[in-house]
Amino acid sequence: MRFEINNDQMRSFQNEGYLHLSNVLTPSQLSAWNDYATHLEIENTKSDEPFYPNAAVFGDRNKKLMRQNDLHGINTELTLDLLSSPFWLAIAREFFGEGAIPLQMDMFYKREGRQYEVMWHRDVLYMKANRFINVGVYLDDSNAGDGCFRYVPNSHKEYSNKNTSNWMEITAKAGDVIIHDMRLLHSSPEKQTSGARKTIYIEMSSVRDVLLEGHNSTNWTEARSRWMGLILQRALNDHWHSSWEGGYPLILSDPTIEFAKLVESSEEPIPASYI
Numbered sequence: 001m002r003f004e005i006n007n008d009q010m011r012s013f014q015n016e017g018y019l020h021l022s023n024v025l026t027p028s029q030l031s032a033w034n035d036y037a038t039h040l041e042i043e044n045t046k047s048d049e050p051f052y053p054n055a056a057v058f059g060d061r062n063k064k065l066m067r068q069n070d071l072h073g074i075n076t077e078l079t080l081d082l083l084s085s086p087f088w089l090a091i092a093r094e095f096f097g098e099g100a101i102p103l104q105m106d107m108f109y110k111r112e113g114r115q116y117e118v119m120w121h122r123d124v125l126y127m128k129a130n131r132f133i134n135v136g137v138y139l140d141d142s143n144a145g146d147g148c149f150r151y152v153p154n155s156h157k158e159y160s161n162k163n164t165s166n167w168m169e170i171t172a173k174a175g176d177v178i179i180h181d182m183r184l185l186h187s188s189p190e191k192q193t194s195g196a197r198k199t200i201y202i203e204m205s206s207v208r209d210v211l212l213e214g215h216n217s218t219n220w221t222e223a224r225s226r227w228m229g230l231i232l233q234r235a236l237n238d239h240w241h242s243s244w245e246g247g248y249p250l251i252l253s254d255p256t257i258e259f260a261k262l263v264e265s266s267e268e269p270i271p272a273s274y275i
């Protein structure tokens with residue numbers, strides 16, 4: 001079934017700086033990603049060094065996984081399955097149209113304890129581009145007062161605002177998606193209960209916005225167009241405009257090789273701005 005994001009939801013995103021979509025993952029996607037999150041945790045913590053590249057592990061004896069970056073570089077199948085889902089293509093269609101691209105894909109394990117606290121920051125303080133967004137896919141419930149995503153209302157419009165006293169929090173259920181404008185000032189305080197709240201973060205923008213912002217190279221941007229080409233080859237046509245077909249490269253090589261090249265050609269991202 002086609003997934004729709006309507007004009008009211010887009011207006012709400014523009015005003016509030018975020019949009020909450022409920023119950024978006026299918027039960028089989030939720031279970032496959034939870035299984036994979038457990039696999040990442042086991043593999044990355046059983047030896048002295050993490051097994052997968054770009055994993056962040058805390059602790060000496062009792063090791064815990066905090067982040068697995070570059071998910072696309074290590075699980076091609078699950079990545080393409082998630083990003084060819086109707087909900088993700090609806091986000092690409094409505095937020096960007098032709099030229100939409102994924103930029104980065106990481107998993108965050110939010111756990112009990114001070115070291116997992118996320119300080120107030122903006123992911124990207126873009127100035128020239130129209131839009132950079134972060135799509136948070138929740139694999140676990142995030143309950144009130146338990147280390148939820150917090151944000152400062154209107155901070156995506158008032159870049160110099162450093163006052164966080166009027167923060168609000170967003171609760172979520174496993175399978176929900178929370179999209180935020182990457183200029184939104186946000187944080188998450190210490191989680192109070194045991195067990196990880198896992199969220200996959202997929203950063204997105206468009207070819208024109210990335211080039212307009214001017215931080216990353218044409219090659220870096222083209223590699224992400226190829227990533228989008230792979231997604232569209234996987235997706236059903238009625239979830240995106242068939243007129244986009246010419247706008248992305250047709251990829252004939254093995255997707256795993258493509259993703260390996262993508263991760264290899266990494267560049268410094270636009271730095272987050274902490275207050």
Ligand SMILES: O=C(O)CCC(=O)C(=O)O
Nearest residue numbers: 108110118149187188199
């Ligand atoms: O999901 C959260 O608690 C926020 C994570 C976050 O903002 C980050 O990892 O930069």
